[in-house]
Structure formats: structure tokens, C-alpha cells
Amino acid sequence: MKVNAGPASTMEPARAYSFAEIFREHARFLWRALLGLGVRPGDVDDVCQEVFLIVHRRLPEFDGRALRSWLYAICLRVASEYRRSARVRREISVAELPESQAPAGQLDAVFVGELGDRLLASLERLDDEKREAFVLYEIEELPLREVAEVLGCPLQTAYSRLQAARSLVRGDFSGSTL
Amino acid sequence: MTTEPKRLRLGSDALAAGLASLQQAQPSEARLAALAARLADAGAPVEGHAVEAPSSTFQRVPESRSSLRLTRAAKVFGPGTLAVLVALVFGGGLIATAILIRKADTPLVPARPPALPIEAQQAVGPATPPAHPLADAPAPSGAAATRGPEAGDAQPQPTKPPEVALPVPAGDAVAPSLGSEARLAPPKTAGSEPSPASPSPAEPAARVDARPAAPSTRAETPAAAPGPEGAPLAANTVVESEVDLLKQARSALSADPLQAFALSERCRAQYPGGAFAQEREYIAISALVRLGRDNEARSRASLFRMHYPNSAYLPRLARMLGE
Numbered sequence: 001m002k003v004n005a006g007p008a009s010t011m012e013p014a015r016a017y018s019f020a021e022i023f024r025e026h027a028r029f030l031w032r033a034l035l036g037l038g039v040r041p042g043d044v045d046d047v048c049q050e051v052f053l054i055v056h057r058r059l060p061e062f063d064g065r066a067l068r069s070w071l072y073a074i075c076l077r078v079a080s081e082y083r084r085s086a087r088v089r090r091e092i093s094v095a096e097l098p099e100s101q102a103p104a105g106q107l108d109a110v111f112v113g114e115l116g117d118r119l120l121a122s123l124e125r126l127d128d129e130k131r132e133a134f135v136l137y138e139i140e141e142l143p144l145r146e147v148a149e150v151l152g153c154p155l156q157t158a159y160s161r162l163q164a165a166r167s168l169v170r171g172d173f174s175g176s177t178l
Numbered sequence: 179m180t181t182e183p184k185r186l187r188l189g190s191d192a193l194a195a196g197l198a199s200l201q202q203a204q205p206s207e208a209r210l211a212a213l214a215a216r217l218a219d220a221g222a223p224v225e226g227h228a229v230e231a232p233s234s235t236f237q238r239v240p241e242s243r244s245s246l247r248l249t250r251a252a253k254v255f256g257p258g259t260l261a262v263l264v265a266l267v268f269g270g271g272l273i274a275t276a277i278l279i280r281k282a283d284t285p286l287v288p289a290r291p292p293a294l295p296i297e298a299q300q301a302v303g304p305a306t307p308p309a310h311p312l313a314d315a316p317a318p319s320g321a322a323a324t325r326g327p328e329a330g331d332a333q334p335q336p337t338k339p340p341e342v343a344l345p346v347p348a349g350d351a352v353a354p355s356l357g358s359e360a361r362l363a364p365p366k367t368a369g370s371e372p373s374p375a376s377p378s379p380a381e382p383a384a385r386v387d388a389r390p391a392a393p394s395t396r397a398e399t400p401a402a403a404p405g406p407e408g409a410p411l412a413a414n415t416v417v418e419s420e421v422d423l424l425k426q427a428r429s430a431l432s433a434d435p436l437q438a439f440a441l442s443e444r445c446r447a448q449y450p451g452g453a454f455a456q457e458r459e460y461i462a463i464s465a466l467v468r469l470g471r472d473n474e475a476r477s478r479a480s481l482f483r484m485h486y487p488n489s490a491y492l493p494r495l496a497r498m499l500g501e
Contacts, residue, residue: 023224116196
């Protein structure tokens with residue numbers, strides 16, 4: 001992952017991270033981000049595992065800068081692949097699936113409430129770029145500069161994507177009250 | 179240079195609440211431990227995590243990033259003040275209600291879907307109030323009350339009541355699309371089945387097994403847990419026992435009433451017959467008042483009065499509502 005040495009990178013000097021440390025400090029956030037990125041609750045564990053296997057494999061080549069951006073970038077890629085394959089899977093096999101229910105403990109572990117659910121549904125309608133910008137900025141609350149870093153785009157582009165996403169999501173929520 | 183847009187979560191609308199909900203959607207320690215175990219099986223060992231994960235990892239949970247709103251409140255008030263505030267709020271009958279609910283744990287299944295949005299709840303109106311088991315909760319006793327939250331606080335987080343407890347009907351009522359999607363999802367390798375090769379914690383299995391018996395375990399968990407006093411509040415915010423959720427909600431009340439309200443609603447959804455329903459409702463009403471949503475606050479308060487005619491909170495509620 002190419003990471004430019006912006007302000008955050010200077011605040012976060014390069015250093016070595018252990019895999020365990022990364023897992024400990026970031027797993028819960030990456031897991032959450034996957035949910036926002038469209039991974040279905042019953043699949044989040046699997047996809048998160050995939051993310052961390054990649055992290056583990058690529059850690060030796062990680063330059064030790066901007067760890068969070070690096071992690072989210074991996075997360076985004078894996079989620080994007082997931083969404084593509086999930087779409088295919090859904091189209092093919094919806095009829096066969098009811099038998100294969102996720103274990104009970106899995107699905108209820110993710111509780112986002114009615115409004116969270118509505119937001120997920122709204123995110124589902126965004127294209128990948130907007131969705132990613134939105135999730136990183138509004139849910140993960142990364143600074144915009146870091147969002148751009150993760151997305152691998154100029155700051156202004158990240159800003160535009162975010163604004164576009166916000167406007168669409170706001171549209172979905174307009175007129176609704178808590 | 180592009181300026182940072184104000185985060186939507188800081189707004190005071192449904193979208194902000196939805197965002198707050200998603201931010202809260204973090205995996206339990208047990209789930210992380212199961213994940214760690216699977217990673218170990220797959221050749222990516224997370225030292226220490228799979229073996230001793232639940233309690234020990236929790237202690238090391240970083241306060242990093244934005245998910246822990248409580249830390250913000252803690253900064254504003256200072257941890258000491260915060261603890262006192264929490265103690266005050268929870269003080270009202272906490273232990274008493276906890277004891278009571280263990281005696282009378284029958285009406286744990288809510289009379290209505292537990293997590294209806296507030297409009298729906300109010301549409302239902304006073305005629306069909308939520309079935310809380312705490313209707314006769316006596317006034318708090320001072321000493322017990324102040325100790326209350328701390329006792330609940332020490333509940334070892336890995337058990338993660340929400341996962342143990344969330345009844346299927348709640349999931350259905352609250353997040354239909356999410357639920358159905360989850361059900362459709364092929365299980366692949368189940369997260370709750372760490373391979374036997376790795377030393378995985380008991381929690382995941384226990385969590386799944388415990389589900390059928392959920393309601394009563396739910397009510398008991400928060401109150402039943404003894405533990406060290408004075409544990410830093412912020413350290414507990416990731417886990418969502420009923421007490422933790424309410425503490426977060428209470429802490430957010432001043433700085434971020436919307437967040438407080440969202441948390442109390444979340445708590446209501448997860449613990450519809452919870453042991454601290456009065457505390458939760460009191461927080462929710464306080465939040466509504468702070469948000470200037472007086473009508474909602476009043477109608478909710480009248481429900482509260484119906485359910486808890488002897489509550490120690492009634493005078494405070496009346497003052498708060500200017501009655």
C-alpha cells in the first residue's frame with residue numbers, strides 16, 4: 001500500500017508492529033467497518049479473518065507508517081471483493097439458502113437497531129467509492145486527509161465523494177425523526 | 179485546503195442516531211477471541227488472545243479513536259465527577275431493583291417488540307405500556323445505591339450479555355432486513371466454532387448455548403457481578419452489558435444527549451425487561467428534555483409513572499419536566 005508521508009504520518013512515526021498488537025488495537029474497528037462496508041452480519045467474522053490473514057501475510061513488507069490507513073485499505077479491498085461475490089451469490093442461490101442459517105449466536109451479535117439498519121440499507125444504495133468515503137469518515141471517523149490516503153485519491157476527491165454520499169444518505173433520512 | 183466537514187453523528191437527527199448505532203456495533207470479546215482462535219488455526223497466531231482473550235484483552239482495550247464517546251465525557255467532567263454522576267443516577271433503586279427483578283423475573287418478555295422506534299412506542303400509548311418487571315421498585319437505599327453501578331461495572335465483559343440474551347423476536351422486530359440477511363448468509367466456517375486444535379475460550383460456545391435461556395440470564399447478569407470498585411469507567415465502554423450501556427448513556431447525557439438517547443434506546447432494545455429499566459427510562463427522558471423534545475419526554479414520563487408509581491425518580495422527573 002502506498003502511503004504518502006502527510007501530517008499524520010509524521011505524527012505516527014514508522015515503527016514495527018506485532019500482529020497481536022494490531023489485532024488487539026484494531027480488530028474491533030475493522031470488524032465494524034466491514035459491517036458498514038456491506039458485509040452481512042453472518043459473514044463479518046469470516047471476512048474479518050480474511051482481512052487479518054492478509055495483514056499477517058503482508059506485515060513484513062509494511063513500512064511501519066500510517067498503520068491505520070494501511071489496515072483500512074486492506075479492509076476496503078476485501079469488502080469490495082466480498083460485495084462483488086455476495087451479489088453473485090445472492091443472484092444465484094437465494095432459493096437454496098434458507099436451510100443454511102447462520103448459527104444463532106452469530107446473527108444476533110450484530111445489533112444496530114432500527115436506525116442503524118436503515119443507515120446500512122441506505123449505504124447499500126451508494127456506489128463503492130461514496131460508500132467507502134462515508135464509512136471511513138462518518139463511522140470510523142478518520143480525518144479527511146486519512147480518508148483520502150486510504151482511498152488512494154486526492155483530498156478534494158475524497159471530499160467530493162463524502163459530500164455526495166452524505167447528500168444521498170441525508171435524502172434517505174430526510175423527514176424522519178428519531 | 180479542504181476543511182473537515184462536521185461529522186453527521188454530531189447532528190441531532192435520526193441519521194446521527196443511526197450512525198451512533200453503527201459505531202456501537204463492535205464485536206464482543208468472545209467473538210474477537212473466537213476470531214483470534216481461527217486466525218491461529220489459519221497460521222496467523224494472535225499471541226495471548228485466543229487463550230486468555232475475554233477478560234484480559236478487555237483490560238487492554240485501547241481508548242483509541244472515536245468509538246468510545248464516554249472518554250469525551252470523562253474529559254469534560256473528570257473521571258471522578260463522572261463516577262459520582264453515574265452513581266447518583268444509578269443510585270435510584272439500582273440494587274433494590276436488581277434484587278427485585280431476580281425475585282420476580284417473569285415478565286421479561288416485552289409486551290411489544292422491544293425496539294420499536296420511539297414514535298411507534300408513543301403511538302402505542304399508555305394503554306399498552308411496556309411490560310417491565312420493576313413496577314414496584316422501592317426507593318433506593320443509600321449505601322447500596324452508590325455501590326450499585328460499580329458492582330455491575332465489574333461484570334466480566336466477555337460474557338457480553340447482549341449476545342447471550344438478545345431474543346430472536348427482538349432481532350426480528352428491530353432489524354428485519356438485517357436479520358433476514360444474516361439468516362440467508364451461508365455460515366461457511368462458523369465464528370463460534372474455533373477449531374479444537376486451538377485453545378479457545380469457553381465463551382463463544384457458552385454464548386450460543388445460553389441463548390434459549392436468555393431472558394433470565396440477561397436480567398441477572400449485570401447485577402450479579404461483583405468486582406473491583408473504581409475501575410475506570412472508560413475501560414468498560416466497549417462491552418455492552420446493560421449496566422455498561424446505561425453508564426455510557428448517562429455519561430453522554432450532558433455533552434451529547436442524542437447519543438445518550440440512542441444508547442438508552444439501544445439498551446431498551448437489548449434488555450427489554452432489563453434490571454435497570456427505570457434508570458434507562460430516566461436517562462432517556464432526561465435526554466429528550468435536553469434535546470428540547472418536551473412532548474416526547476412528557477409522554478414517556480407518563481408511561482414511566484404508570485409503570486413505576488412508587489419510583490424514587492418521580493420527584494426528579496417532575497422537576498425536570500417543570501411540573
